[in-house]
Amino acid sequence: MWEFPLFPEQASTIAGGVDSLYLFLVGLTAFFSVLIFTVIFVFAIIYRRRSDDERPEAIEGSHALEIFWSVVPFVIVMVIFTWGASLYFRNARSPDDAMEVNVVGKQWMWKIQHPEGRREINELHVPIGRPVRLTMTSEDVIHSFYVPAFRIKMDVLPGRYTTAWFEATKAGEFHLFCAEYCGTEHSKMGGKVVVLDPPAYERWVGGEEQGESLADLGARRFIELRCENCHYPGAGERGPSLAGLFGRIVPLEGGGTVEADESYFRESVLNPRAKVVAGFQPVMPTFQGQISEEQLLELIAYVRSLKAPQGEGR
Ligand code: HEC
Ligand SMILES: [Cu+2]
Incomplete structure (x- = not known):
């Protein structure tokens, strides 16, 4: 069935799961579409009005029926929700060793x-x-x-x-x-x-075009842009040490915290005043316009490679 040309090849661990959910949704939709259209036609014929003075019997309602058609869609929707959500989470969270x-x-x-x-x-x-x-x-x-x-x-x-x-x-x-x-x-x-x-x-x-590693390029950039003037272990007031930054919960000046991820790093470099680390002065200059997206990613690779010193804070 996967040879059916509408489907691209499945070449990742997630592909099978995505296709199963997709086919389930298509199947479910097709089943109910056919059911509803069939019932519309059948009822239109069976319950057609046979004479001008025909009056239908009054219906009192049925609890059993009400419960049935509330519970069945609820169960179906919950299946779609849990299936979709678990696949979504699997797809959204990358494994640690990636x-x-x-x-x-x-x-x-x-x-x-x-x-x-x-x-x-x-x-x-x-x-x-x-x-x-x-x-x-x-x-x-x-x-x-x-x-x-x-x-x-x-x-x-x-x-x-x-x-x-x-x-x-x-x-x-x-x-x-x-x-x-x-x-x-x-x-x-x-x-x-x-x-x-x-x-x-x-x-x-490891082929011929091998350049410097991203972390090494980032380390050079860190010196060229003079980041190291203010960011080194024990720089004290001048600037926080960046070792072990990623994943850390950073307390901010004026209250609140932020988890240090790539976006926070980027903002700290391009717009340092947006979030100032608690206990520091907003003296860091902006590097907006002086650094390309690729260089920023190199700096991130470098800072990622700096391991937090054991037992030492900033
Ligand atoms: C003039 C000194 C100075 C220079 C130069 C400087 N910084 Fe900073 N930096 C600071 C100070 C002070 C803070 C803390 C206050 C703040 O958040 O703005 C800081 C904060 C940061 C933070 C947030 C750190 C944390 O612990 O949450 C990052 C990331 C950062 N700087 C990266 C850089 C990079 C990359 C460069 C070079 C491109 C650089 N800085 C250059 C002084 C400096
Ligand atoms: Cu495009």
């Missing part, structure tokens, strides 16, 4: 950075059987990262990060599309995901 890949969309291409430093355009190489987490942003307008064979589609927005994850189950090449109309050459904004078996992937990622 490989991190950065994606930057721009008119009209996909730019991809691997943690080891390899970059590619309109192609994404990944190994089979390993979860891959995409952190995505756009340099201009809204795009959408869509790989039908993996059953994943996630909007890619300027000014913030979105994530998606998948685990490929088949070697081969799969279409990658932009699924959000983004300008003249939107229809050409696509490419392919190349799924390799793990040894082939290791060879690919």
Whole structure:
């Protein structure tokens, strides 16, 4: 049945689950559509008015019937809800051991950075059987990262990060599309995901075009932009240490807290006054216009690589 050409190949761990839910919904809808139309026709014939003075009998109502047609739809809707929600959560939460890949969309291409430093355009190489987490942003307008064979589609927005994850189950090449109309050459904004078996992937990622790792690039950038003047362990008043930042709950000046994730990091660099860390002065300059989306992602990779010193706060 999966050979039916309307369905793209199933090439990720989530694909089967998505298709089952989809088919269930289509089947359910078809069943009730047929049932309702049949009943309309049958009743129209059986209960047609046979003469001008025919008056139907008054109906008193039936509790049993009322309960029946309330409970049955309720049960069906709850099945759809729990099934849909559990699939949604499975799809929304990436496994902790996922490989991190950065994606930057721009008119009209996909730019991809691997943690080891390899970059590619309109192609994404990944190994089979390993979860891959995409952190995505756009340099201009809204795009959408869509790989039908993996059953994943996630909007890619300027000014913030979105994530998606998948685990490929088949070697081969799969279409990658932009699924959000983004300008003249939107229809050409696509490419392919190349799924390799793990040894082939290791060879690919260690190939000739090997650059510096993202974290190393980020470390250089951290010095060039003079972040390290204020951010080093024990900088005290000058600035908080960024080691172990991601996942930390940061207390803010003026009350409240924020969980440090990629979006918080981005905002802290581009608009430092938006959220000031409690106990610090708002002295950090903005880096708006001095740093590209890709460089920001490199800085994130670098800060991620800094492990929090044991037992020491900021
Ligand atoms: C002039 C000193 C200074 C420089 C330069 C500076 N920062 Fe900051 N930074 C601060 C201070 C002070 C804070 C805390 C107050 C605040 O949140 O604005 C801070 C906060 C942050 C935070 C939030 C940290 C937390 O614990 O929640 C991040 C992330 C950050 N800076 C990253 C950077 C990066 C990346 C650079 C370089 C591109 C940089 N900073 C350059 C002084 C600086
Ligand atoms: Cu696009």
